[in-house]
Amino acid sequence: MTKQTMPPWQYGLGVGFAGLLTVGGAAMIIFGVNFVQEALAAKQWPVVAGxxxxxxxxxxxxxxxxxxxETHHLKITYDYQMDGNAYTGDRYSLGDGSTASKRFNERSKAIAEKNKYPIGSAIDVFYKPTEPSLAILKPGVNFGTAVPIILGFIFLSTGLSLLILVIRN
Structure with a gap:
């Protein structure tokens, strides 16, 4: 059997694309690890009444x-004060952003969840000590904080596999 070789432009394109996937995957993993570390650290953030x-x-x-x-979820806006400064937040957690609840297929279930958060009621707000304008209601790791790591490993492994395939050909 004769081994078929690629034209130089295809080889360069393949190596470039594989390299991009590999570097992008590695960058996502680094970002994801930092994101998970921050989510874990958020459990120790100071708490203020909101x-x-x-x-x-x-x-x-x-x-x-x-x-x-069709799905429904909650978005909560809250006010809090820190060192005499007033802040408004809408972030629920580091991984979920402003999505304050799981997704419901029925609007009636979303309404029932909404009733757990009456307007004007007090709520604990966790704020980042070095950046008080960054606040969340639920600290810790969740699926959303792990997504960059998962995607990073997918991109990294795909890029490395493609790189090996291109180099062998």
Whole structure:
């Protein structure tokens, strides 16, 4: 059998693309590890009393071909004060951003969850000591904080596999 070789432009393109995937994957892993470390550190952030200002039910519609899936989740806005400065936050956790609840397929379940957060009620707010404007309601690691690491490993392994394949050819 004769081994088939690639033209130089294909080889260069393959190595470049594989390198991009590999470097991008490694960068995502580094970012992800830092993100998880910050999420773990958030459990030790100072806590201040906050007040719920608004709770919205956000409706999202995803279309997958002819299938239409409707989900609902909460977005909470809260105020808090630190060292005489007033802040407004809407971040629920480091991995979930402003999504304050799991996604519900039924609006009635989202309404029931919303009723747990009456406007004007007190809530614990965790704030970053070096940046008090960064605050969350739920500290710790969740699936959202692990996503960059997972994607990073997928990109890194795909890039390395492609690089090995291109070099062998």
């Amino acid at each position: 007040e719920i200002k608004s709770v919205q039910i956000i409706r999202e519609v995803d279309r997958n071909g002819s299938t239409r899936v």
